[in-house]
Amino acid sequence: MMQQTPQSSQQRLLNGRDNVMKDANIPSNFSLAIQSPEYTLPGVLHFLQQEWRRFERERNEWEIEKAEYKARIALLEGERRGFANLKLDLMKRVKMLEYALRQERKKYMNNPKARTIQQQEEFTRTVDSPNPPSSPNLSSLRDSQDASVKLESQDKLPAAFVASQIDDKAKTRSRELLKSCLKEINQLALSTSKLPYTTAFTSGLQNQYSKITSQASQDVQHDTESISTLKDPSEENKAAARRQTPKQPDDSMSTFIPQHNTSLLQDGKIESGQQQKVDKDNDIPSTISDVEVPDNVDEVAMINNVINIAKERKQRDQSNPGSGSRKGLSEEEQLTKDVQEKYSLSADKVRKLLKNAERLIHQENNIPMSSKDSLLGKVDNLKLPSEAEVEVEDADSESRPKMWRAKHNLRGHLDCVRSVSFHANELLIASGSDDGTIKIWDLKNSIVKDSVMQKKSSHEEMDPIITYRGHTMGVTKVEISAEQGRLYSSSLDSTIRVWQLPPADKSPYSPYDSALNIAPYIGHTDAIWDFKLFPTAIADYLPLASASADGTVKIWDTSASGNLLKSSWSYNGVIDEHQDEQRNLPVPTSLDICHTNLRQLAVAYRNTEVKVFDVETGQIVLTIPADPSADNSCLTQINKIVSHPTLPLLITGHENKLIKFYDINTGNSVFTMSAHLDGVTALDIDPSGITLVSGGHDGSIRLWDISSTSRSCVQEYTAHRRKADEGVLSVQFHKELPWLVSGGADGIVKAYHHSI
């Protein structure tokens, strides 16, 4: 076809010769040529033909390039699939090992009484047997585990236990590991409480509480076999992935075990927190926790099934050109068409188009997560650890089997989205932008639609249910108060505004209701950059704390209607009336409520000091000294501070790429990591306290397993395109549902769902 086109177009040209003379619409340069005396008709024709050939040649080149890119996309997608499968397998395996160790440790620390090991032995057999290719590696694992654990276990375990069961330790471990892995999966599944298949999980859980017998373990074996049969037929990549698995766990184990031995000593805080949590989980009688295993195994099978189905669906979507790559295609087509149709345009124009085209291709390659699923994101993820100076093994060994995937790209803002926030229990998202508006997005409708037409791309347009206008400058922060049915927003215009959430049945173009705009909080005299609603009342009111460039942190009474301002603190604490030199003191940049003590507020200052205030008295309870790498300027400042939901831990995101962990009781820095390739702008911690999400001006979002000592990165993807020198600007977990939302300089709000 490509070879034909030049000829056919010439043909057309010849046929249209007469028209060229008469057509009133001929482009100006041609009509000029005809009118000028030096040009004869053959000469013009010759010129036209030449031009045609040239354009056709260029078009052909285009086509070829396009085909090349298509091939490349296909190749990369294949690769990605391979990686995804490999990774999934590795993560599953590694997760099991990790949890086994954790539980083992816990057991030997707190609960030296031996369990009924014979049962466990049988379990491990069932784990190993259906999976012959990996059993040699498992046994080598077992050896290494035995070597390291025997030491501590022998002193602590009852003599009888040690004597009779040393050989079975590895199997015990495997069993434990399986159990805890499944428990984990179970938790994750339960947390997705509004998804349809959850009911299957929970019912399965109750059904299968029964005494463990060898027969039961046979059932388990049956179930585990069903896992592999479920996996295997899906794709050959899977098999390839499994063949490669032996290496990875070995590596991870060798670094993993010593690490945990030391972690007990070094990381007391986090470990104790985890143990509390695990203890809680294990409060159930040991017999029950034992019989949990079979039903959980069943769940694994189901989960795998679900994952596979999801994966297949994804692949179908990908192979379907209508979905992910539609944008790129239509652009290419458009450009090709332009060249085709506008052949009469100047060469300059064509050059411009081609230049644009190059840029487009460049762009396309830069937005992996949004338009091409996580193709490049996955690849980035694999090579990430070296970039971010995290060990590869750790990254994998600590990873969780949930991968966040982009579900919705919400386009509606005209400029950078500086803040996004979820409703506490519904799938409502608020987003605030440099365009001065706040928009509310309702994902509920789209989910219903999603299930109806799964074939459709998930990145279709969605309207916000309402747009709030009232600020006179860009919006810096938004937060929804589910209790009050309100939305709070702060702005560069020095005000905090309060909005009533629209009625649930509001349609996008219903009558404007100015009553939704409740009175603003006026008191700050400079840009407000951050604020936070307290989850519970203090004294007799529900406070809101705000941080402004005027140097103050102010506490507002959100329930009052008269005197809203409760107190105002400068860098040095409560402000006297005549104190007006605030501008020379460090300005607050971000704040968060200490979740371990809801009467305390942690405020980060530009010089990277963090001060913890008592909300009632305004007294400074704790001052965390500035980071030694900071130089008091905005180039090293803390952009975001968050407090851990359960542990006495503050986490700060710095402009100079760092994320730091501080112990809130001592003020000591616990951990520091270089987290992004550019300034860290956004942080949030999932409600369970296990995963930290960070966003940066490098445009990427990274998820970190902060329950481990290495705080390894478990997922990374490019989320937002950069505008000016800004990238990701805000990111937040949903408090109840497995959703994540981010906003960035590209003006797009993205919602992610995790993959189980």
Next chain:
Amino acid sequence: MTTAVEESTTTTSNTPLRRLYPGSHVEDTFQWPTLALDDIESSFSVQEYLQQLLREDYTDIQRLIDLPEGIDAEIWQYEHLRQLCSQLNYLIPSLDSECTVDSCPEMKADGWLYLCAAHPVTKSCPAIDYIVHTLDGATMLLNNSKYFPSRISIPEPSLKHLQAIARRLYRIFAHAYFHHREAFEFFENETCLHSRFVRLSKKYSLIPKSLLIIPRSTDGDEPSSNSPTSESPAILSRRSSTSTVQEIPDDTDTSTIGAEDAGDEDQGSEPADRVDDE
């Protein structure tokens, strides 16, 4: 603190980054170095360039309107319209206290009555509703990746949307001018948005001159002679049903997910009475 910022930006890095730092004083925000268009690397280079021009001097309308070298004229119009919508967001707060259902039950300007097409069937909305609906609709249309998939070139079929958007947004200025003059002038003093918009529309023929009803001393060629007229519902309904001036085919938006009313992208409104064909 200001001094600290300046010091650091000058010493630590050669070119200060174009980003906002939380905690910055409002006067320090967007104090970004000026870049040549070619040096702006991002996918939003045209928008960034336009915003840079605005920061430098928003009153120099000619400079703002002139097509920069290397940019498609259509893209330039597109980015101008995005910026227009963005800035119109700031006009609404000053209108919504005085432009209410009671004060302006219909969207009128100088004898024209405009019908709101943000609905499945065009209808007469109160002025403030019309303004909000029109701005919402224009914003969503400009953000629709189906019609405007790229920030570098615009598909030929989508060009007509630019004209429709401009025509409708103009009515917001018209209503403000004829019914809320004080707010209009205050806003115009601060932004020169109307002058810029009118100049843009004339230069690129986005809006027929006959529909530019706000008399202009500086930019307008001549104040249009507006014969005051009365609105009769009969004429209105006839106009809305004939839709002679509608350029946007109704069938263009079949697959917008989440759009409860597909009409949001089709918001053509009808000037009643003295209809100059657009």
